[in-house]
Amino acid sequence: xxxxxxxxTHLIKTRGQQVTLRCSxxxxxxTVSWYQxxxxxxxxxxxxxxxxxxxxxxxxxxxxxxxxxxNYSSELNVxxxxxxDSALYLCASSPPGLAYTDTQYFGPGTRLTVL
Amino acid sequence: AQTVxxxxxxxxxxxxxxxxxxxxxxTSESDYYLFWYKxxxxxQMILVIRQEAYKQQNATENRFSVxxxxxxxxxxxxxxxxxxxxxxxxxxxxxSAIPPNQFYFGTGTSLTVIx
Numbered sequence: 234x235x236x237x238x239x240x241x242t243h244l245i246k247t248r249g250q251q252v253t254l255r256c257s258x259x260x261x262x263x264t265v266s267w268y269q270x271x272x273x274x275x276x277x278x279x280x281x282x283x284x285x286x287x288x289x290x291x292x293x294x295x296x297x298x299x300x301x302x303x304n305y306s307s308e309l310n311v312x313x314x315x316x317x318d319s320a321l322y323l324c325a326s327s328p329p330g331l332a333y334t335d336t337q338y339f340g341p342g343t344r345l346t347v348l
Numbered sequence: 349a350q351t352v353x354x355x356x357x358x359x360x361x362x363x364x365x366x367x368x369x370x371x372x373x374x375t376s377e378s379d380y381y382l383f384w385y386k387x388x389x390x391x392q393m394i395l396v397i398r399q400e401a402y403k404q405q406n407a408t409e410n411r412f413s414v415x416x417x418x419x420x421x422x423x424x425x426x427x428x429x430x431x432x433x434x435x436x437x438x439x440x441x442x443x444s445a446i447p448p449n450q451f452y453f454g455t456g457t458s459l460t461v462i463x
Binding site for chain 2: 266268273274275276277278281283288289291321323325336337338339340341342
């Protein structure tokens with residue numbers, strides 16, 4: 234069984250640019266969530282996708298957007314990058330079922346640095 | 349919104365000894381799940397243990413056990429017979445029963461294991 238994978242591992246962008254981060258969910262998982270983890274902090278929920286639809290969003294501006302594809306892989310897009318967007322971005326997937334009973338399985342993350 | 353508090357930014361334990369990491373949370377919900385995740389320096393989050401709020405019995409996974417006090421909204425993690433590989437950042441997390449069943453994470457406790 235393949236775990237959650239993310240690409241790229243590291244990324245350096247400049248302020249104002251746009252970035253796309255990618256996530257492949259664990260086999261059989263149809264729910265994907267994205268988190269932002271600033272240095273020394275716990276992960277903060279950005280949004281969640283279930284069967285290609287966004288079904289929940291945290292306190293992040295609209296310039297953070299996402300997609301989920303029919304194979305349940307997902308993208309996180311961030312427009313107009315700001316210095317404070319520098320963080321580790323984590324993707325997590327969950328299997329079908331009673332949603333809140335399920336554990337999320339995390340990928341290794343993408344380290345984004347905005348200069 | 350739910351909040352999760354980990355009041356111990358850093359903890360240390362001698363190898364083979366026992367250590368307890370603290371976590372409190374604030375919620376008005378009656379049903380939810382609680383988790384402890386471990387994030388080693390390689391950064392991939394790994395599930396340590398989870399607890400269903402409706403269960404009074406404390407969860408146990410090998411050397412890891414929890415002390416769940418629902419009325420006090422407390423969820424501590426006990427690591428017995430600590431090993432060098434236990435050194436990591438530990439995050440306490442709350443998962444809401446209300447869609448989108450969002451996870452809320454604490455700020456983490458950095459555990460050092462002393463040989």
